[in-house]
Amino acid sequence: MKEVKTDILITAPIELLWKIFTDFDSYKDWNTVMSIEGQAQLGEHLKLSIQLGNKLSIFKTKVVEVSHEQTFEWTGNLGHKRIFSGQHYFHFKPEGEGQTRLTHGERFSGIFSHPIVKKIETDTRNSFEAFNLALKEHAENLVI
Known part of the structure; x- marks a missing residue:
């Protein structure tokens, strides 16, 4: 299994980050990397x-x-899923006074995962890091 994993320390409380992160309709206001349509609900x-x-x-x-x-x-x-599958994740963990660590990544599997990931790994990592930074900047601006 191949994985692209990033993390970032954000000076904002976890409650604020979760609120920003799960408000998919507002993504267009603070990031240019990713948009999501739907609800943050299981299934x-x-x-x-x-x-x-x-x-x-x-x-x-x-x-x-x-x-x-x-x-x-x-x-x-x-x-x-046997051809190419990805499990994308965002893990939020409180760390210190008013800080949160975001671990953001994706685990890839399937018979074509190695050649596909080899081709997209750099762009994928760059996109994840750009999203992380946009979230950090937006959240930290709200805290100040």
Whole structure:
């Protein structure tokens, strides 16, 4: 299994980050990397648009884990999960006074996961890091 994993320390309380993160309709106000249509609820089907390098990629996903103010995960695949599948995750953890660590990544599997990830890994990591930074800047501006 191949994984792209990023993390960032954000100087904002976890409650605020969770509120911002789960308000998908407001994403357009603070980030240019990702948009999500749907609800942050277990079993919900989401439409995800993410900028990967110079290409806008659109995926249909399913929410597979939601733990309030802790974890949000979805899965998506190309055709069938045995061909290429990804489990995208956001983990929020309080760290210090008014700080939260966001771990954001995706675990890939399927028979074509290695060649596909080799091709998209850099753009995927860059997109995750850009999203993380946009979330950090937006949240920290609200705290001040």
